[in-house]
Amino acid sequence: xxxxxKVTKEFDQPGTQPSVLVAADQLSFTVAAGEVFGLIGPxxxxxxxxxxxxxxxxxxxxxxxxxNQVNVxxxxxxxxxxxxxxxxxxxxxxxxxxWEYVDYxxxxxxxxxxxxxxxVREVIxxxxxxxxxxxxxxGLSRGMKQRLGIARAIVHDPPVLILDExxxxxxxxxxxxxxxxxxxxxxxxxxxxxxxxxxxxxQEICTSxxxxxxxxxxxxxxxxxxxxxxxxVRRVRIRLAQAGFDLWGWLANRGxxxxxxxxxxxxxxxxxxxxxxxxxxxxxxxxxxxPICVVEEKADTLETVFSxxxxxxxx
Amino acid sequence: xxxxxxxxxxxxxxRSQLRPNKLISAASISFLLSFAVxxxxxxxxxxxxTSLQGAGVDLLHxxxxxxxxxxxxxxxxxxxxxxxSEKQQNTFDFQRVTRLTSLELTIGKLFxxxxxxxxxxxxxxxxxxxxxxxxxxxxxxxVAAYAVLLVASIAYHSFTLLLSLLSVRGSQIxxxxxxxxxxxxxxxxxxxxxxxxxxxxxxxxxxxxxxxTWEVSRLDTVKTWDYGTxxxxxxxxxxxxxxxxxxxxxxxxxxxxxxxxVVRNIKKDxxxxxxxxxxxFLGLAVFLNLLLASFFETRWATPLDAQSVFLVFNIxxxxxxxxxxxxxxxxxxxxxxxxxNRVPVSLAAIWPAPFLGLAAVLAGLLIxxxxxxxxxxxxAWSPEFALLRSLFFVIWILRDIQFLQFMDLxxxxxxxxxxxxxxxxxxxxxxxxxxxxxxxxxxxxxxITSIFLxxxxxxLDAKAWALAPDVWTIGFAVQLIxxxxxxxxxxxxxxxxxxxxTALPNA
Numbered sequence: 001x002x003x004x005x006k007v008t009k010e011f012d013q014p015g016t017q018p019s020v021l022v023a024a025d026q027l028s029f030t031v032a033a034g035e036v037f038g039l040i041g042p043x044x045x046x047x048x049x050x051x052x053x054x055x056x057x058x059x060x061x062x063x064x065x066x067x068n069q070v071n072v073x074x075x076x077x078x079x080x081x082x083x084x085x086x087x088x089x090x091x092x093x094x095x096x097x098x099w100e101y102v103d104y105x106x107x108x109x110x111x112x113x114x115x116x117x118x119x120v121r122e123v124i125x126x127x128x129x130x131x132x133x134x135x136x137x138x139g140l141s142r143g144m145k146q147r148l149g150i151a152r153a154i155v156h157d158p159p160v161l162i163l164d165e166x167x168x169x170x171x172x173x174x175x176x177x178x179x180x181x182x183x184x185x186x187x188x189x190x191x192x193x194x195x196x197x198x199x200x201x202x203q204e205i206c207t208s209x210x211x212x213x214x215x216x217x218x219x220x221x222x223x224x225x226x227x228x229x230x231x232x233v234r235r236v237r238i239r240l241a242q243a244g245f246d247l248w249g250w251l252a253n254r255g256x257x258x259x260x261x262x263x264x265x266x267x268x269x270x271x272x273x274x275x276x277x278x279x280x281x282x283x284x285x286x287x288x289x290x291p292i293c294v295v296e297e298k299a300d301t302l303e304t305v306f307s308x309x310x311x312x313x314x315x
Numbered sequence: 316x317x318x319x320x321x322x323x324x325x326x327x328x329x330r331s332q333l334r335p336n337k338l339i340s341a342a343s344i345s346f347l348l349s350f351a352v353x354x355x356x357x358x359x360x361x362x363x364x365t366s367l368q369g370a371g372v373d374l375l376h377x378x379x380x381x382x383x384x385x386x387x388x389x390x391x392x393x394x395x396x397x398x399x400s401e402k403q404q405n406t407f408d409f410q411r412v413t414r415l416t417s418l419e420l421t422i423g424k425l426f427x428x429x430x431x432x433x434x435x436x437x438x439x440x441x442x443x444x445x446x447x448x449x450x451x452x453x454x455x456x457x458v459a460a461y462a463v464l465l466v467a468s469i470a471y472h473s474f475t476l477l478l479s480l481l482s483v484r485g486s487q488i489x490x491x492x493x494x495x496x497x498x499x500x501x502x503x504x505x506x507x508x509x510x511x512x513x514x515x516x517x518x519x520x521x522x523x524x525x526x527x528t529w530e531v532s533r534l535d536t537v538k539t540w541d542y543g544t545x546x547x548x549x550x551x552x553x554x555x556x557x558x559x560x561x562x563x564x565x566x567x568x569x570x571x572x573x574x575x576x577v578v579r580n581i582k583k584d585x586x587x588x589x590x591x592x593x594x595x596f597l598g599l600a601v602f603l604n605l606l607l608a609s610f611f612e613t614r615w616a617t618p619l620d621a622q623s624v625f626l627v628f629n630i631x632x633x634x635x636x637x638x639x640x641x642x643x644x645x646x647x648x649x650x651x652x653x654x655x656n657r658v659p660v661s662l663a664a665i666w667p668a669p670f671l672g673l674a675a676v677l678a679g680l681l682i683x684x685x686x687x688x689x690x691x692x693x694x695a696w697s698p699e700f701a702l703l704r705s706l707f708f709v710i711w712i713l714r715d716i717q718f719l720q721f722m723d724l725x726x727x728x729x730x731x732x733x734x735x736x737x738x739x740x741x742x743x744x745x746x747x748x749x750x751x752x753x754x755x756x757x758x759x760x761x762x763i764t765s766i767f768l769x770x771x772x773x774x775l776d777a778k779a780w781a782l783a784p785d786v787w788t789i790g791f792a793v794q795l796i797x798x799x800x801x802x803x804x805x806x807x808x809x810x811x812x813x814x815x816x817t818a819l820p821n822a
Contacts, residue, residue: 107323
């Protein structure tokens, strides 16, 4: 759906060293149709630049980007037909009413005039702004404006959504609503290319991720693949109902459990095996007389993985 | 027209600007103003005991000036703000990613941004009509006057829209000043010993309404000309023509050229703006020269004066167009490193000299050619020296623009602004030094000034050359050496851009 081939973007930074900033350095990856693809990285990693290049708002210094097999640089208007875009810092026309704002973009995306009123109503309802249809945009809250921005991005029903920090500035409730909306849009077949600092949200909705730092691509692939390649292992914690069973000794005798930590009533260890192997282990423990009351998995989060990969760069 | 009313950008402006409360306020103010102005003028005329027709003439003048101020001035400011403020608010990118074509977006802004001003202008129409009725103006003249007001205002709006597109953060005040300067310039009567053309701005609308006749022979023509403004006629290739078609055609052409610049760039990445293609650039230079030549009155000028006027005009035109051809670092980097359509370093190192040089040579030859055939027999005319003057002018233009291009490729925050500053400092200082040395006072000093300034080119003839042929030659040689130096420095910059940038070290 979106393909980046050796895309490079360089900016001048007069008065600093080095004088040229490579915001995107030979980026090559593909966002497949139907995916929710998260681009993560610290501030200044080049995420926004990459998204802007994908939309045709910024021309790459080198390399090519195609959306639905249309070269964005050569045929921007044709490519933009397939794209809905939401920027990280954006304004809306405050002197328009909510329906006028969505209507403007419906017309600008050349929807058939007879379909526009219905589509405007539909999109406003989808983002939950029905009660504000006749309100002026200036009077909306930050979260509502963000939802209006999404309404604008999807009004022409594009197959690809490019969203730059759509959750920034939203309260937890609005973030949850946004997440649900994105899931719904993805279920409807939209390909979503998204950046966000809220990695826990991305982990919940993304099918693939790319990790960027200082313009370079560090990891790219399916979420599970990236987590695995970054050395993410699942940790298992077993808690006993009462002390008395030598959990540490039993596990140590079984061997092959890395990073085993245990006290009188519980043990935690890295478990590289499958779910079936874990079930067998628990069964053996119960048969050995361990009064197990809790078995819980403590998987590495995307945040932990990112932290490991990026060497502690601030998001 | 129906296309305009279904243009999304125009509709957006209609919705945001023409809300009932705004319209009621605007209409109330306009009607109050009309009533106050109307009653004041009629009362004054009544007290002076003059005819009502005179009051009508005054009313008509006042109403048209007010309308021109509102439509051209107010509308110009609205257009000047339109793209710039959208860029500032981060809303412009959303327009760029829509399926609106560049032309639709441009037209929507051109007619949409000044919409409230059109409404205000409309509200002042009753005052104009009242004035026209009192002054017994024919309806055709009134319609023609409104055509002048409208077309000249649209031309000005096109210019300010282009300015808005090119404005960057921090340059807005300069843009406003430039816009006001152009409005003033467009309103000044250009009728002079050399150029026989009336003003092209909207402030002459009342003149059209009050001209009372369409017959050129009945208007005051050049026969009565004595350094004052004759009637509403221009001299087109030495023939008197009514100013109305001239104004409409010339302003129409200017609208085309301004909008072409906007349409070519409005949806592009600002780093990649290129005002005109080289072919369009040549076309514009030819158009402007033809425009000047059409209304130029050679009979009142010696060939040397005439050539000087054309050269000065072309220095301005080609400098502006040369600046428009300059490439930023980002653009040049992309061109010399891009996988597709890569430009060789050798060609990039001399950009924009080939096109600018060609335009300057064509302009120079055109001037010499025209003057050769138009000069009065017996006047002091030497085609060889005319060619030499043109050559000198070509080298000067190329040298300065090449300096600006080299500077624009430097990695600094405002490279072009710094380049202009250095160039201005150079010219001011050199002028002071040469004045102090008395070089401008004697004919012998003139050749020396040619080493540093382009002004001596205007007096270069056989007599001036004979005074110091060696110094004139040195003057030429210095310019060529400097031009070569700037080519070399530019090629060094391009080699630096061609190499891969040093990426930031990974953590």
